[in-house]
Amino acid sequence: MPKSPSTIMHEQVLLPGNSPIRVKWNDFPHFTFPWHFHDEMEIVYVLKSQGTRFIADSMESFAEGDLVMVGSQVPHYWKNHQEYYQEASGLRVNAVVVQFAKDFMEKSIQNYPEMVHLKHLFDRSMLGIHFAMPANREIGEKVKALYGLKGFRRMMGLLEVLDAMAHSSDYRLLATADYHLNPLNVNDFRIEKVLNYINLNYTGNISLSEMARQFGMNISSFSRYFKLKTGKTLIRYINEMRIGYACKLLQENTQSISQVCYESGFNNVSNFNRFFKEKMGVTPREYVSAFQ
Numbered sequence: 001m002p003k004s005p006s007t008i009m010h011e012q013v014l015l016p017g018n019s020p021i022r023v024k025w026n027d028f029p030h031f032t033f034p035w036h037f038h039d040e041m042e043i044v045y046v047l048k049s050q051g052t053r054f055i056a057d058s059m060e061s062f063a064e065g066d067l068v069m070v071g072s073q074v075p076h077y078w079k080n081h082q083e084y085y086q087e088a089s090g091l092r093v094n095a096v097v098v099q100f101a102k103d104f105m106e107k108s109i110q111n112y113p114e115m116v117h118l119k120h121l122f123d124r125s126m127l128g129i130h131f132a133m134p135a136n137r138e139i140g141e142k143v144k145a146l147y148g149l150k151g152f153r154r155m156m157g158l159l160e161v162l163d164a165m166a167h168s169s170d171y172r173l174l175a176t177a178d179y180h181l182n183p184l185n186v187n188d189f190r191i192e193k194v195l196n197y198i199n200l201n202y203t204g205n206i207s208l209s210e211m212a213r214q215f216g217m218n219i220s221s222f223s224r225y226f227k228l229k230t231g232k233t234l235i236r237y238i239n240e241m242r243i244g245y246a247c248k249l250l251q252e253n254t255q256s257i258s259q260v261c262y263e264s265g266f267n268n269v270s271n272f273n274r275f276f277k278e279k280m281g282v283t284p285r286e287y288v289s290a291f292q
Helices: 106-111 113-127 137-146 151-167 189-201 208-214 219-230 234-252 257-263 269-280 284-291
Strands: 021-028 041-048 051-055 058-062 067-070 076-080 093-100 129-131 171-173
Touching: 021 151, 041 076, 041 137, 051 067, 058 284, 067 113, 067 137, 093 137, 093 151, 106 113, 113 129, 113 151, 113 171, 137 151, 189 208, 189 219, 189 234, 208 219, 208 234, 219 234, 234 257, 234 269, 234 284, 257 269, 257 284, 269 284
Parallel strands: none
Antiparallel strands: 021 093, 041 067, 041 093, 051 058, 051 076, 067 129, 129 171
16 A cells, blocks of 8 residues: 655655766656655656656646656655555556756856756756656657766766756646745746735735735736736735645645635635635545545
């Protein structure tokens, strides 16, 4: 039986020698690592396996060809279908896992214009990135090839993988943008102040009129401005933040669903259940059941 991941584990990744890169070829009956995080960034390419993938507050099915990148300290967990945990099932997990130091090529990436696209990739990875197939099949093959490379060639191979990922247009961010409660990189001082205010107060009662007054705008102007900068209405943005926080609380499994509802900022369980299912595709109770 799969173990419950209700408490998060801080994995201490041992990178080989002084190398910044570790590449593992996983071949076992089922995924075994519980809900965890680590300082290293990670790429996972599933060659053979099926189940449910949890990254931050994202919950999705995965199967053969699943390719994701996970940023530093982002919690994650792969859970196989129940039949994988049965003895003599004959089912196997084959996956390539690449872990690399969070400061990999840091000075070059921070300072050289030729590598700024990798900085943007690393920033996106803080929400988890899924790379669609078959459009990214070539990237998957490059990830797979890393296992057979050593030393300098492995480092160059990883840079090729990261370069291809950074230039791919066929990707999705997995977690909600508010999971880490970091403002979007919108290069606008006013919207940063708005988002910081929401980050500090989203579990309370924030009204459109209050926000407009707080930032010296009338209601209609503020609504248009917020939608232009975030692509969402104020209420949707706040509710998605609340759902992200609710997912954290549900993952901890220490409170009832109604307690999570009110602590995350919703004022009634019915609205909470409705918006949670709209955002996550399952009810809160189904989410808890799938996560355990």
